[in-house]
Amino acid sequence: MDIQAILEEIEKEVRPLLGEGKVADYIPALANVDPKQFGMAVTLLDGTQYGVGESGKRFSIQSISKVFTFTLALHAYGPELYKRVGREPSGSPFNSLVQLEYEHGIPRNPFINAGAIVVTDSLITHFGDDYTALETIMGFIRDISDEPSVTIDPEVARSEMEHGYRNLALAHLMKSFDNIDNEVRTVVQTYFKHCAVTMSASELSRAVLYLANGGTDPITQHTFITPQQSKRINAVMLTCGHYDASGDFAFHVGLPGKSGVGGGIVAVVPGKMGICVWSPALNEQGNSLAGTRALELFTTKTGFSIF
Structure with a gap:
């Protein structure tokens, strides 16, 4: 062929x-x-x-980066991860607050924004801090692509953070349901950074x-x-x-x-x-x-x- x-x-x-x-x-x-x-x-x-x-x-x-963070979190936590994030299709827009509210802060899957934020939070907890978590994510992406020059676009990351009100709202809502362990702003900032690869x-x-x-x-x-x-x-x-x-x-x-x-x-x-x-x-x-x-x-x- x-x-x-x-x-x-x-x-x-x-x-x-x-x-x-x-x-x-x-x-x-x-x-x-x-x-x-x-x-x-x-x-x-x-x-x-x-x-x-x-x-x-x-x-x-x-959001392609969500595949890579999900891989790392699954490797770190195994099936335990599914206590914090589901694996069902959402049927709702990727940034829906409504679904998250009536499902008590447990996102439907790791590929909608709320799910990826929980996954990022779990990696920060696992690796001890946001810097180490992000370095590990970047190291993994460089390894699987066999391309050491892969990097983050700081302008995109900054732009997302400046206009990321809904993602901050999702994270605060999940924090109110005890499904975010770390400081909300740190988690969302780390999430935006890996999306800006x-x-x-x-x-x-x-x-x-x-x-x-x-x-x-x-x-x-x-x-x-x-x-x-x-x-x-x-x-x-x-x-x-x-x-x-x-x-x-x-x-x-x-x-x-x-x-x-x-x-x-x-x-x-x-x-x-x-x-x-x-x-x-x-x-x-x-x-x-x-x-x-x-x-x-x-x-x-x-x-x-x-x-």
Whole structure:
């Protein structure tokens, strides 16, 4: 199968969609990103990479970082983690306060904002302070992407903190239910920092290979999590990785995936490859409009769906 040719076909087919939708303008630092950009990359288990468009250009990964913090928290706490954060689809917007209120401060899953804030809090507790937790998160991301230069965009992190009232509200609400252990502002600031990591589609497609290979990086042979934990993360990505459009994504694409409001989406083909697509203009649910279509075309053309 000529994966490069398939990616080139997809790029041509999604070109008319570029610019449809809108960028995440509620984060001022992301408001000025050109919405017509597109990049897509595939990394096979042996490290072979394919890419089209701006697959080498770094962008704000945003909620894709939640996959990495969930991995670290699951490794640290095991099933105990589920006492503080669920693993069910939310069916509500990613920043809903209402659901959190009537479910007594236990977020539905680790991929909505409230869930990722709890996961970040658990890592700060586990590693002893926010600095060590963030350094560990960054070290992990650099390890799995095999890219030591991966860093945080301080302007994006600052921009999110200055306009992060709802996320602070979510954290305060959970604190009132005793589901945040550390100081709210510290936790939310750490959360914003790992969301402000910048990576390219090719780096991200490489970074998720451990989830395509049962928790072990197939290139370095470093085991990060158990096969069972990898299976669980993929399951939560499939059912919860696209907020209230997760069912739609499973229906159309049929792969475990996670989106971010920076326009990136990672996806995993177990036993085969990691994929990342990036196009900044989002649909109404906050997922990349052209990116979602590109992944649907990819699974249709290749037959690489889990269904």
